[in-house]
Amino acid sequence: MHELKIGLLGCGIVGKGVANILIQNQQLIQSRAGIRLTLKTVADIDTESGRGIPLDEGVFITDAFKVVDDPEIDVVVELIGGKTIARELILKAVDNGKHVVTANKALIAEHGNEMFQKALEKGVEIAYEASVGGCMPIIKTLRESLIGNHIHSMTGILNGTCNYILSKITDTGISFEEALGNAQAIGFAEADPTLDVEGFDTAHKLTILSSIAYGMALNLKDIYTEGITRITPMDIEFARQFGYRIKLLAISKNNGDSVDARVHPAMISDSNLLSNVNGSLNAVAVTGDAAGDIVLYGHGAGMMPTASAVISDLADIARNRLSGIKNRIPPLSFQPDHIKTLPIMPIDEISTHYYCRFSAVDSPGVLSKISGILGQYGISIKSVHQKGRKTKGSVPVVMLTHLAKEADIQRALAEIDGIDVVNEKTVIIRIAEEEELE
Amino acid sequence: MHELKIGLLGCGIVGKGVANILIQNQQLIQSRAGIRLTLKTVADIDTESGRGIPLDEGVFITDAFKVVDDPEIDVVVELIGGKTIARELILKAVDNGKHVVTANKALIAEHGNEMFQKALEKGVEIAYEASVGGCMPIIKTLRESLIGNHIHSMTGILNGTCNYILSKITDTGISFEEALGNAQAIGFAEADPTLDVEGFDTAHKLTILSSIAYGMALNLKDIYTEGITRITPMDIEFARQFGYRIKLLAISKNNGDSVDARVHPAMISDSNLLSNVNGSLNAVAVTGDAAGDIVLYGHGAGMMPTASAVISDLADIARNRLSGIKNRIPPLSFQPDHIKTLPIMPIDEISTHYYCRFSAVDSPGVLSKISGILGQYGISIKSVHQKGRKTKGSVPVVMLTHLAKEADIQRALAEIDGIDVVNEKTVIIRIAEEEELE
Numbered sequence: 001m002h003e004l005k006i007g008l009l010g011c012g013i014v015g016k017g018v019a020n021i022l023i024q025n026q027q028l029i030q031s032r033a034g035i036r037l038t039l040k041t042v043a044d045i046d047t048e049s050g051r052g053i054p055l056d057e058g059v060f061i062t063d064a065f066k067v068v069d070d071p072e073i074d075v076v077v078e079l080i081g082g083k084t085i086a087r088e089l090i091l092k093a094v095d096n097g098k099h100v101v102t103a104n105k106a107l108i109a110e111h112g113n114e115m116f117q118k119a120l121e122k123g124v125e126i127a128y129e130a131s132v133g134g135c136m137p138i139i140k141t142l143r144e145s146l147i148g149n150h151i152h153s154m155t156g157i158l159n160g161t162c163n164y165i166l167s168k169i170t171d172t173g174i175s176f177e178e179a180l181g182n183a184q185a186i187g188f189a190e191a192d193p194t195l196d197v198e199g200f201d202t203a204h205k206l207t208i209l210s211s212i213a214y215g216m217a218l219n220l221k222d223i224y225t226e227g228i229t230r231i232t233p234m235d236i237e238f239a240r241q242f243g244y245r246i247k248l249l250a251i252s253k254n255n256g257d258s259v260d261a262r263v264h265p266a267m268i269s270d271s272n273l274l275s276n277v278n279g280s281l282n283a284v285a286v287t288g289d290a291a292g293d294i295v296l297y298g299h300g301a302g303m304m305p306t307a308s309a310v311i312s313d314l315a316d317i318a319r320n321r322l323s324g325i326k327n328r329i330p331p332l333s334f335q336p337d338h339i340k341t342l343p344i345m346p347i348d349e350i351s352t353h354y355y356c357r358f359s360a361v362d363s364p365g366v367l368s369k370i371s372g373i374l375g376q377y378g379i380s381i382k383s384v385h386q387k388g389r390k391t392k393g394s395v396p397v398v399m400l401t402h403l404a405k406e407a408d409i410q411r412a413l414a415e416i417d418g419i420d421v422v423n424e425k426t427v428i429i430r431i432a433e434e435e436e437l438e
Numbered sequence: 439m440h441e442l443k444i445g446l447l448g449c450g451i452v453g454k455g456v457a458n459i460l461i462q463n464q465q466l467i468q469s470r471a472g473i474r475l476t477l478k479t480v481a482d483i484d485t486e487s488g489r490g491i492p493l494d495e496g497v498f499i500t501d502a503f504k505v506v507d508d509p510e511i512d513v514v515v516e517l518i519g520g521k522t523i524a525r526e527l528i529l530k531a532v533d534n535g536k537h538v539v540t541a542n543k544a545l546i547a548e549h550g551n552e553m554f555q556k557a558l559e560k561g562v563e564i565a566y567e568a569s570v571g572g573c574m575p576i577i578k579t580l581r582e583s584l585i586g587n588h589i590h591s592m593t594g595i596l597n598g599t600c601n602y603i604l605s606k607i608t609d610t611g612i613s614f615e616e617a618l619g620n621a622q623a624i625g626f627a628e629a630d631p632t633l634d635v636e637g638f639d640t641a642h643k644l645t646i647l648s649s650i651a652y653g654m655a656l657n658l659k660d661i662y663t664e665g666i667t668r669i670t671p672m673d674i675e676f677a678r679q680f681g682y683r684i685k686l687l688a689i690s691k692n693n694g695d696s697v698d699a700r701v702h703p704a705m706i707s708d709s710n711l712l713s714n715v716n717g718s719l720n721a722v723a724v725t726g727d728a729a730g731d732i733v734l735y736g737h738g739a740g741m742m743p744t745a746s747a748v749i750s751d752l753a754d755i756a757r758n759r760l761s762g763i764k765n766r767i768p769p770l771s772f773q774p775d776h777i778k779t780l781p782i783m784p785i786d787e788i789s790t791h792y793y794c795r796f797s798a799v800d801s802p803g804v805l806s807k808i809s810g811i812l813g814q815y816g817i818s819i820k821s822v823h824q825k826g827r828k829t830k831g832s833v834p835v836v837m838l839t840h841l842a843k844e845a846d847i848q849r850a851l852a853e854i855d856g857i858d859v860v861n862e863k864t865v866i867i868r869i870a871e872e873e874e875l876e
Contacts, residue, residue, distance in 0.1 A: 021586045021728055031653065031776035032585050034768070129583070135729035137575070137583035145567070145575035147470050148459045148749030215469065273735065276714065290459055290746035291573035294736035297711065298729065308728035311586030323763040330472070338469035 003036045004318040007067035007098075009089055010079035011044040011053075011060075014103060014130070017307030018077060019053045022314075029311065035318045037311075043067045068093040075317055077310060078102040087111055094122050101313040103130035103306055106195075109204035112211075112218045116331040123326050127313035132205040133158060135305035136296040137312070138284050142212050143333040149288030151213040153253040155432065158205040160280035160301045161189045161196035162228050162248040166236075166265075167278045170245060173233045188280055198227035199248060199263040206250035210261045212333035213286070214254045215340055222344035226264035235357060235427060238398050239267050241385070242355075245275040249432055250284075260345045266432040267355055348407040353382070353431035356401065356409075358416065359394040359424035366421045367397065373419075377412040379404045394423045400431070441474045442756040445505035445536075447527055448518035449482040449491075449498075452541055452568070455745030456515060457491045460752075467749065473756045475749075481505045506531040513755055515748060516540040525549055528564070532557050539751040541568035541744055544633075547642035547658045550649075554769040561764050565751035570643040571596065573743035574734040575750070576722050580650050581771040587726030589651040591691040593870060596643045598718035598739045599627045599634035600666050600686040604674075604703075605716045608683060611671045626718055636665035637686060637701040644688035647722070648699045650771035652692045653778055660782035664702035673795060673865060676836050677705050679823070680793075683713040687870055688722075698783045704870040705793055786845040791820070791869035794839065794847075796854065797832035797862035804859045805835065811857075815850040817842045832861045838869070 006022065008015055022029075022039045030036050042050055043064040050060040061067070068076055068089050076093040078100060080086045086107055090100050094115070102108070108115070108128050119126045129139045133156075142151065157163050161183060168179040180197065183189035195201050203225040211218045228248050239246050244267035252261040268275045273295055277283040282300025287293050299305035320328055332339055360366045371381055382400045401409070413426050444460065446453055460467075460477045468474050480488055481502040488498040499505070506514055506527050514531040516538060518524045524545055528538050532553070540546070546553070546566050557564045567577045571594075580589065595601050599621060606617040618635065621627035633639050641663040649656045666686050677684050682705035690699040706713045711733055715721040720738025725731050737743035758766055770777055798804045809819055820838045839847070851864050 017728070025586055025588065025728075028588060029586055031772050032581075032768070034773045135583075135726075135732055137579050137732075140578065140583055141575050143470075144754065145573075145578055145750045146746065147753040148463055148467055148746055150463065150466060273711075273714065276711065288573075288746065290455070290463075290742040290749070292737045292740075292743055294573055294734070296732070296734055298732040302730075304728040305730055308584065308586055308726065311728070312583045315585040316582065319766050323761065323766055325761040325763060328757050328761055328766075330470070334470050335472045 002322065003038055004314065004321055005038050005040040005072055005074045006077060006314065007041045007043070007070060007073040007075070008039060008077045008079065009043050009064045009067060010081065011042050011049040012079065013303045014306045014310070015042070015044070015079040016053060017303035018079065018310050019055070021307050021311050023054060029315060033315045033318050035322045037314055037318055040073055041067050041070065064089055065092070068096060068098065073098060074321065075099040075101060075314060077314070078104060083107050083110060090115060090126070091118060094119050094124055094126070097122060097124060099124045099317045100126045101310055101317070102126065102128050103310060105131040105201065105204040105208060109207040109218055109220045112208070119331065120327065120336060125317055125320070125327055126331060127317060129313050130306050130309035132208050133282050133284060133296065134298065134300040134302065135308045136282060136284065136298040136300065138209065138296055139212065140312070141294070141296065142209065142286065143329050146286065146288050146291055149290045151254060152287045152289060154209055154213060154250070154284060154286050155274060156206070156209070156250040156284035157247050157274060157277050157282055158250050158284065158300060159196055159202045159248060160282060161193065162202070163277065163282070164188045164280045165197070166228060166231065166246055166248065169231065169233055170236050175233065176229060176231055197229055199225045202248060202250050202263045206252055206261055206263055209250070210252045210259055213252070214259055214342060215334035215338055216259065216342040217339055218332070219344055224262040224264065224347035228265050230427070231265055234396065235429060238357065238385070239355070242400065243270050244268060244431065245270055246429065247274065251432065255345070258343045258345050260350055262347060262350070264430055266430050268432045348410070350406045351403050352406070352433070354401045354404055354409055355429045355431055356399045356413070357427040358397040358399070358422055359426070360397050361393070361421045361423065362395045363421060369419060369421060370397065370416055373416050374412050377408040379408055379412055440760065441476055442752065442759055443476050443478040443510055443512045444515060444752065445479045445481070445508060445511040445513070446477060446515045446517065447481050447502045447505060448516065449480050449487040450517065451741045452744045452748070453480070453482070453517040454491060455741035456517065456748050457493070459745050459749050461492060467753060471753045471756050473760045475752055475756055478511055479505050479508065502527055503530070506534060506536065511536060512759065513537040513539060513752060515752070516542060521545050521548060528553060529556060532560050532562055532564070535560060535562060537562045537755045538564045539748055539755070540564065540566050541748060543569040543639065543642040543646060547645040547656055550646070550656045557769065558765065558774060563755055563758070563765055564769060565755060567751050568744050568747035570646050571720050571722060571734065572736065572738040572740065573746045574720060574722065574736040574738065576647065576734055577650065579732070579734065580647065580724065581767050584724065584726050584729055587728045589692060590725045590727060592647055592651060592688070592722060592724050593712060594644070594647070594688040594722035595685050595712060595715050595720055596688050596722065596738060597634055597640045597686060598720060599631065600640070601715065601720070602626045602718045603635070604666060604669065604684055604686065607669065607671055608674050613671065614667060614669055635667055637663040640686060640688050640701045644690055644699055644701055647688070648690045648697055651690070652697055652780060653772035653776055654697065654780040655777055656770070657782055662700040662702065662785035666703050668865070669703050672834065673867060676795065676823070677793070680838065681708050682706060682869065683708055684867065685712065689870065693783070696781045696783050698788055700785060700788070702868055704868050706870045786848070788844045789841050790844070790871065792839045792842055792847055793867045793869060794837045794851070795865040796835040796837070796860055797864070798835050799831070799859045799861065800833045801859060807857060807859060808835065808854055811854050812850050815846040817846055817850055
């Protein structure tokens, strides 16, 4: 039984990458894993999609359900995406006793608890390294390399589209809309970019990482999620003047009895390694009690990097099969009976530093009014910059706060935005605490 | 058999860290691995060394050989260091059917081929994640996560002592000797720093990484190794002016029929992520045909980070034991019958860019003489900077070359150093090629 027979569902960008590696690097993989990985069937409704891959006659079919029902297939690789057909196919494959490899972060984040439970019952594995961070082995690192560590926190740049757009605004000063158009033109953003730019994709990934780091059930719905659509060149420029860059961060901290997990644009010091992660690249910093800080950095998406992660899952399953074992590593890192229901803190309860940009009329007494209200809510100001530049009759007044509670900030801003000298809704950007990496 | 009984040999810095994690995080590890890791015996000749660790009565002994002969012990953790007793103990443990975990890079690099062969015969594992990069999971990443990739190249900062010293010289302009004294004072360098500052420790690590990346037998002796003792603040300052920083790099490239593997100080562009790895931190960039570039970054040494890596090896062995399997991953990544004898290129045969600092008398015609000789050997100059600053009657003349062969550079410099207008041996520092990470 020195062969693992693979059925590939979905032959889009990543599917093509997987097929290509399985064909071109088959000898290499076998010389490492000691078992042959064979691509038995490729299914896609688009009959053009297998083009360019040197598939043998009869390998390409259009009916994915035939693959999950094929008794000869050992592992199904789901690369269709979405949460309906993909879920149905995976559950059917599991039911038929097949292992599954998927890159589908949305599906894992939303339905993983149910899917993993079913896989455990059936004695098969659902592997999903490719769902977070592309070729960066963040799931393996958390589940295996950091096994002796209490994970304290994680900070990630997990969406290449957002990072590309923010890098572009930072480098050229163009607007979000222009930068998005730019990203779409070169294939770094989808025609409908909502999933990426609104932070949902990052939230899916953070859900997965938080679960395996802290031993909690997957919980997407409680993660505060804010995207990058309201980031302006002006705020990026102010950030630069304060020594910060703006990134869409996935932030997650284990407080012991709750988890602070959230996705939002954040200012990060330009001396922090993550601030230098540019373009479509991804990175994630993890802090453990023994290891200290580890950072992984690489291509978080794209055809070959994602395919590389899929292959590593296939090889792990192949090695387990060769050894006659299953579920060597529990799907969510902790043994199923050790997974807790750890609540995620509502965003109102977090404390952090804030960048506030007020749009105020240029008259005496404005600063005093704003800072007076902030003071009433117990928010103390670390620095104030009032620039002369007028935008539409207002001047931007920028304040950086000391540590403040989100609830206090929101109450103070509701009041400030109501006074007559403030013309527009105040912009806030949270400031990520310093990683001490050096 | 849900328990793995561990015998720890050597209770120095890292040994204490391992003992502490095994005791303090025992529940955590069990809740992930599904098997209890028990510290049965700790052996050290220094009876004071177990102090401060909450060991039960009778756990601490002075005779390491009793541990490797104890039939109740499943895994021996070797943290004694050195290549004599440590080797003897490991081979005895293997002979007795015990698994071994070690952080001993010198031993693996020099005797690993023999040790792994013996372990395979005996059906036990020798795990060594902690030997390279401390808590960075570089060995797991190469052996498991990048299994589908042809690894093209690796560039690493793998010695915290050297990186600390070079960072110190860069930041403060003090001499190598002062920076070394500084590092020794705060425990970042040994009393005898030879192994670190001469590059030998880095060469041990590069030997290991090259073997598992390219599928070649461990081959330390052919790796060109040059340390940092001759790096001066002047060269660091010139480097800065050209947009470079100086790091001790482990460089390894797979040419297909040979491997270019070498350790030497190198200039690296300040836009490269590795140039921002400062202080005692480590990082390694790996380029694979599918994944593209991946960078791992973290604490490459120290009590807890190294202990964290030892624990991950112990957990892997525990999981295998729970499943009743051994050697799920081949020790050198490739199946033993697929390990090639791939030659390492002599340093003479490499081609790279060079920084040359000539110490010349300040007179007309000097530049023409030097560049004339370079030209005779086919070396073309990319840029020349002649600074006014005199050092002991000479002026430094700095040249950066286009791609040149090491053998040509050496022959040209031998001639140049012989002419009357050149006062001192010319300093060369190789320039690392650009990683295209962004």
